[in-house]
Amino acid sequence: MTDHSLVIDKEHEEAADDRTMFGFWVYLMTDLLMFAVLFAVYAVLRNNTAGGPSGRDLFSPELALAGTLILLVSSFTVGVAMIAARNGLKNQALTWFGITFLLGLAFLGVEAYEFYEFIHEGHTWRTSAFLSAFFVLVGTHGVHIITGLIWLGTTLVYIVKRGLNKPIVRKLALLSLFWHFLDIVWIFIFTVVYLMAFV
Amino acid sequence: MKEFLIGNIDGKALPHDYHTILGSISFFLMFVFIVAFLTYTKRWKWLWNDWLTSVDPKKIGIMYFIVAAFMLIRGGIDVIMMWLQQVLASGSDGYLSAQHYQEIFTAHGNIMVFFVAMALIFGLVNYIVPLQIGARDLASPFLNTLGFWLYVAGVVMVNMFFLLGGEYAATGWLAVAPLSGKEFSPGVGVDYWIWSLQISGIGTTLGAINFIITILKMRAPGMSLMKMPLFTWGSLCSMVMAVSVFPLLTATLFLMFFDRYIGTNFFTTTLGGNPMMYTNLIWMWGHPEVYILMLPSFGIFSEIVSTFSRKSLAFYKSNVVGMIGVSAVALLVWLHHFFTMGASAEVNSAFGVATIIIAIPTTALVITWIATMYKGRISYKTPMLWFLGFISIFALGGISGVLLAIPPVDFQLHNSLFLVAHFHSTVIGGVLFGIFAGLNYWFPKFAGFKLNERIGRYAVWTWIVGFFVAFVPLYILGLMGATRRLDRYDADTGYQPFFTVALIGGLIICAAVALQAVQIIASYMQKRRLLDTTGDPWDGRTLEWSVPSPAPSYNFAVIPTVSSREPYFDMKNQGIGKIKYTDIHMPKNTGFGIYISIFAFLIGFGFVWEIVWLVVASILGIIICMIVKTFNDDSEYTIPAAVVEKMVEVQEAKMRSLAKGANHDEEDMGLMQFIKEAPVWAWNLVRGIK
Numbered sequence: 001m002t003d004h005s006l007v008i009d010k011e012h013e014e015a016a017d018d019r020t021m022f023g024f025w026v027y028l029m030t031d032l033l034m035f036a037v038l039f040a041v042y043a044v045l046r047n048n049t050a051g052g053p054s055g056r057d058l059f060s061p062e063l064a065l066a067g068t069l070i071l072l073v074s075s076f077t078v079g080v081a082m083i084a085a086r087n088g089l090k091n092q093a094l095t096w097f098g099i100t101f102l103l104g105l106a107f108l109g110v111e112a113y114e115f116y117e118f119i120h121e122g123h124t125w126r127t128s129a130f131l132s133a134f135f136v137l138v139g140t141h142g143v144h145i146i147t148g149l150i151w152l153g154t155t156l157v158y159i160v161k162r163g164l165n166k167p168i169v170r171k172l173a174l175l176s177l178f179w180h181f182l183d184i185v186w187i188f189i190f191t192v193v194y195l196m197a198f199v
Numbered sequence: 200m201k202e203f204l205i206g207n208i209d210g211k212a213l214p215h216d217y218h219t220i221l222g223s224i225s226f227f228l229m230f231v232f233i234v235a236f237l238t239y240t241k242r243w244k245w246l247w248n249d250w251l252t253s254v255d256p257k258k259i260g261i262m263y264f265i266v267a268a269f270m271l272i273r274g275g276i277d278v279i280m281m282w283l284q285q286v287l288a289s290g291s292d293g294y295l296s297a298q299h300y301q302e303i304f305t306a307h308g309n310i311m312v313f314f315v316a317m318a319l320i321f322g323l324v325n326y327i328v329p330l331q332i333g334a335r336d337l338a339s340p341f342l343n344t345l346g347f348w349l350y351v352a353g354v355v356m357v358n359m360f361f362l363l364g365g366e367y368a369a370t371g372w373l374a375v376a377p378l379s380g381k382e383f384s385p386g387v388g389v390d391y392w393i394w395s396l397q398i399s400g401i402g403t404t405l406g407a408i409n410f411i412i413t414i415l416k417m418r419a420p421g422m423s424l425m426k427m428p429l430f431t432w433g434s435l436c437s438m439v440m441a442v443s444v445f446p447l448l449t450a451t452l453f454l455m456f457f458d459r460y461i462g463t464n465f466f467t468t469t470l471g472g473n474p475m476m477y478t479n480l481i482w483m484w485g486h487p488e489v490y491i492l493m494l495p496s497f498g499i500f501s502e503i504v505s506t507f508s509r510k511s512l513a514f515y516k517s518n519v520v521g522m523i524g525v526s527a528v529a530l531l532v533w534l535h536h537f538f539t540m541g542a543s544a545e546v547n548s549a550f551g552v553a554t555i556i557i558a559i560p561t562t563a564l565v566i567t568w569i570a571t572m573y574k575g576r577i578s579y580k581t582p583m584l585w586f587l588g589f590i591s592i593f594a595l596g597g598i599s600g601v602l603l604a605i606p607p608v609d610f611q612l613h614n615s616l617f618l619v620a621h622f623h624s625t626v627i628g629g630v631l632f633g634i635f636a637g638l639n640y641w642f643p644k645f646a647g648f649k650l651n652e653r654i655g656r657y658a659v660w661t662w663i664v665g666f667f668v669a670f671v672p673l674y675i676l677g678l679m680g681a682t683r684r685l686d687r688y689d690a691d692t693g694y695q696p697f698f699t700v701a702l703i704g705g706l707i708i709c710a711a712v713a714l715q716a717v718q719i720i721a722s723y724m725q726k727r728r729l730l731d732t733t734g735d736p737w738d739g740r741t742l743e744w745s746v747p748s749p750a751p752s753y754n755f756a757v758i759p760t761v762s763s764r765e766p767y768f769d770m771k772n773q774g775i776g777k778i779k780y781t782d783i784h785m786p787k788n789t790g791f792g793i794y795i796s797i798f799a800f801l802i803g804f805g806f807v808w809e810i811v812w813l814v815v816a817s818i819l820g821i822i823i824c825m826i827v828k829t830f831n832d833d834s835e836y837t838i839p840a841a842v843v844e845k846m847v848e849v850q851e852a853k854m855r856s857l858a859k860g861a862n863h864d865e866e867d868m869g870l871m872q873f874i875k876e877a878p879v880w881a882w883n884l885v886r887g888i889k
Contacts, residue, residue, distance in 0.1 A: 019416045020339075022415070022416060023338055026408045029442065030445070033443065034447075034449060037450035038450060041454065044476055045465070045473065048472070050469075052470075125457070126461075126462045126470075128471050129470055129472045132463035132464045132465055132472075136453075136463065155829070158829065
């Protein structure tokens with residue numbers, strides 16, 4: 001292979017990276033629009049409690065705050081992990097991604113506990129339109145977190161097996177974008193769903 | 200145990216009325232025929248390696264056309280059944296039950312919009328856009344094949360009720376709530392509806408993302424946005440709209456799904472649900488959807504008018520701004536579909552005015568086409584005739600649309616056949632004629648030979664006449680008070696003569712479609728005469744004509760450098776400099792698109808029949824596919840420069856020998872000659888297999 005074609009190969013690869021990144025941003029926008037629908041639906045239905053409990057009766061602000069803090073910290077750790085990955089520090093990257101993974105699990109635990117409590121008390125998505133909207137909005141975010149965890153777990157296995165090669169660092173960059181995106185969506189959920197309930 | 204294994208499927212789900220039995224038998228025969236043919240000609244491997252797993256956008260485009268052509272016939276049969284019922288049901292029950300009639304019109308709407316028009320547009324965009332922008336493939340070849348196969352999964356899902364379940368949604372093509380809720384539609388029809396749209400809709404979103412990136416990031420050097428060909432501009436506008444509204448459809452369908460399956464109360468009439476919210480959400484997607492289909496078609500017309508007037512397009516910038524304007528305003532008009540909802544006069548008039556405003560950029564587009572034709576040397580080839588048909592029909596649709604946009608008028612005409620006639624004027628005129636024009640125009644690029652002009656002209660004129668005979672009566676019926684989705688009526692309403700004329704129009708349109716099929720077959724029979732050996736049969740102006748027909752797998756041996764809006768026109772005038780070949784990187788074929796789509800189909804199927812293990816297993820299947828794909832770093836192969844040079848030489852030699860053997864003496868065959876020669880030709884074809 002001549003030097004010339006090496007240059008072209010490099011350009012070819014960088015252009016491909018660039019496209020993947022841009023494509024992922026557009027994908028995130030579509031995902032955000034899906035959440036926008038769920039937020040709009042929640043806003044329309046939040047007072048339609050049909051005689052059932054309202055948000056003020058149900059929500060525990062402490063629990064929501066705990067979840068928020070866990071997720072915010074995980075956003076920080078995923079950032080640190082990305083710096084390590086970009087610098088090729090395999091062990092550090094693995095550690096920080098591992099912590100992110102555990103924080104994600106903890107967040108899911110908090111959410112699952114909250115859902116369990118509500119359902120246990122007999123307030124399910126069948127109870128009222130308000131609760132339907134609540135469960136679906138928060139649950140959709142939870143499903144995204146689960147997706148993120150599966151993705152993160154897979155890439156961790158990949159790094160252990162094959163090391164921090166170029167394609168995986170590219171995929172990790174997308175993963176960290178996804179994680180930050182979920183964080184932002186959660187901040188809106190925290191505000192619109194939990195805080196607004198007490199206004 | 201039985202419930203665990205096969206969910207709600209029982210003996211009643213098997214085909215038992217005449218239409219499901221007939222449907223099942225015809226699907227079975229088609230299946231047997233295809234399997235027998237492939238086995239007899241030993242083509243399984245060829246099919247799998249060369250087509251099904253291909254990531255080449257050109258092949259995917261052609262597969263879109265083939266599936267869409269089948270679905271066009273399927274949706275067309277629905278129309279004739281509906282009109283026949285309406286003719287017969289004057290003061291009697293006709294030949295269809297009310298339930299069956301309503302299933303037919305729901306299926307007709309879904310099939311024509313999703314599985315015909317969308318597919319044809321995606322097919323054209325797949326084939327032509329990379330060629331127009333000087334790209335070799337798409338930003339993500341994998342997402343493209345995935346999008347196509349998800350569409351196919353949707354096609355299978357929408358026809359699945361013939362085999363199992365025996366009923367489709369009887370709710371209208373958007374399945375408005377609360378009618379589509381579990382309370383009023385307890386059967387599996389709406390579930391099939393949800394999952395066929397959900398699966399193909401997700402495919403559309405992925406495809407649209409892919410095309411946006413391709414158009415914005417992969418243009419040939421020198422091609423700035425304002426030098427892009429107009430079909431590419433139309434496609435870009437359309438794909439941006441798709442990305443903006445298809446997620447709304449996905450979310451809305453999920454909410455409807457939750458209402459039906461786990462008993463949430465989003466769109467129910469009880470416990471605080473809000474059915475009008477469904478109508479709002481679905482139209483926020485549904486209205487722009489029509490423009491998603493329309494914009495590429497506008498782009499096609501721009502290309503055709505410019506080529507066949509032998510002038511560059513007049514007012515290029517106005518045309519681009521016009522298309523952007525149409526797509527922007529189209530996102531803000533959804534409420535005009537339900538002025539009668541009871542919103543305040545202010546809200547209604549705001550949406551009415553927004554709707555009327557759309558006429559302005561649309562008119563700007565028409566003016567650029569007329570200005571292009573002005574003083575042009577127009578040659579009235581078939582694509583140009585489709586364009587003129589479009590202008591006449593679309594004007595009718597546009598004017599009736601402006602009428603409907605006035606809320607007080609709409610209160611009179613809401614849900615009447617006037618609306619149906621308006622919609623079909625815009626969609627047949629604007630979308631379908633655009634697609635036909637594009638297929639005629641680019642056919643040489645797809646197949647290597649031009650289409651028969653004589654029979655093409657017959658087809659255009661038959662279509663135009665058929666359209667007016669079929670739909671003018673519907674305008675009149677609408678003004679007389681006939682509602683849409685009408686399956687029977689009193690004899691003294693006087694509707695019957697008009698419905699009869701409409702049915703005759705429908706039959707004329709059937710003849711037109713048959714003529715289109717004849718056009719393609721006749722062209723194939725006279726292929727040696729119609730051969731396109733230059734790659735540039737129409738004296739084209741854009742880059743797709745600079746490559747041989749059909750285009751080689753790598754599209755461009757050398758990526759061209761662009762310096763104007765009509766790069767190929769300049770190349771022809773100025774000549775091309777010395778060519779230097781470099782290595783070409785091409786994506787490898789992959790079967791993951793098919794595997795994931797099969798799992799997606801099974802998820803939908805599992806939900807329709809409530810088979811939990813199937814859903815769980817299929818979700819796991821998709822996850823495993825994605826993981827395996829993550830571990831697969833090697834998705835490209837390289838064609839070395841020397842090989843490229845060799846391939847180009849071989850291609851050119853082949854073209855030269857074809858040109859020598861070409862026979863331009865005869866004329867395009869007419870209908871009589873076709874009827875005389877076709878049987879012998881067909882017999883030879885059958886004998887020659889193998």
